[in-house]
Amino acid sequence: xxxxxxxxxxxxxxxxxxxxxxxxxxxxxxxxxxxxxxxxxxxxxxxxxxxxxxxxxxxxxxxxxxxxxxxxxxxxxxxxxxxxxxxxxxxxxxxxxxxxxxxxxxxxxxxxxxxxxxxxxxxxxxxxxxxxxxxxxxxxxxxxxxxxxxxxxxxxxxxxxxxxx
Numbered sequence: 001x002x003x004x005x006x007x008x009x010x011x012x013x014x015x016x017x018x019x020x021x022x023x024x025x026x027x028x029x030x031x032x033x034x035x036x037x038x039x040x041x042x043x044x045x046x047x048x049x050x051x052x053x054x055x056x057x058x059x060x061x062x063x064x065x066x067x068x069x070x071x072x073x074x075x076x077x078x079x080x081x082x083x084x085x086x087x088x089x090x091x092x093x094x095x096x097x098x099x100x101x102x103x104x105x106x107x108x109x110x111x112x113x114x115x116x117x118x119x120x121x122x123x124x125x126x127x128x129x130x131x132x133x134x135x136x137x138x139x140x141x142x143x144x145x146x147x148x149x150x151x152x153x154x155x156x157x158x159x160x161x162x163x164x165x
Contacts, residue, residue: 031049031092034048046100047100060085090122098115101115114158
């Protein structure tokens with residue numbers, strides 16, 4: 001039942017283009033200021049920004065598990081809206097991570113594996129959202145996007161690449 005409900009949620013959220021443009025512009029400028037002033041250089045700041053967006057986007061899953069465990073009622077509307085934020089924040093986090101990779105001149109294979117997996121999960125999420133037609137591909141994409149093992153391999157590769165070279 002929940003699968004059918006989420007497929008009808010517009011990717012851009014509720015109508016109101018002017019509010020969205022103002023919100024996205026403010027978010028872009030706040031993100032740029034954060035990346036510029038959060039650490040001692042812009043390269044590290046973009047990494048920090050990507051990390052913050054990634055964490056905010058993926059709190060969705062523990063929150064959903066807690067909701068299901070507690071059998072919380074009247075929360076579906078909130079989680080439908082948060083799914084849209086999950087999609088866009090992960091996409092933005094991936095874009096910022098790519099920029100972070102570009103300006104820091106990575107030469108570490110662990111970090112490249114982490115970036116590839118992050119891109120794979122992001123692309124897989126979008127293909128799931130638009131309901132990519134072929135059944136076998138859709139099923140495989142769903143399995144690869146929702147498996148926690150792939151997520152934890154990505155986190156391990158990020159940590160290994162940043163801290164244990």
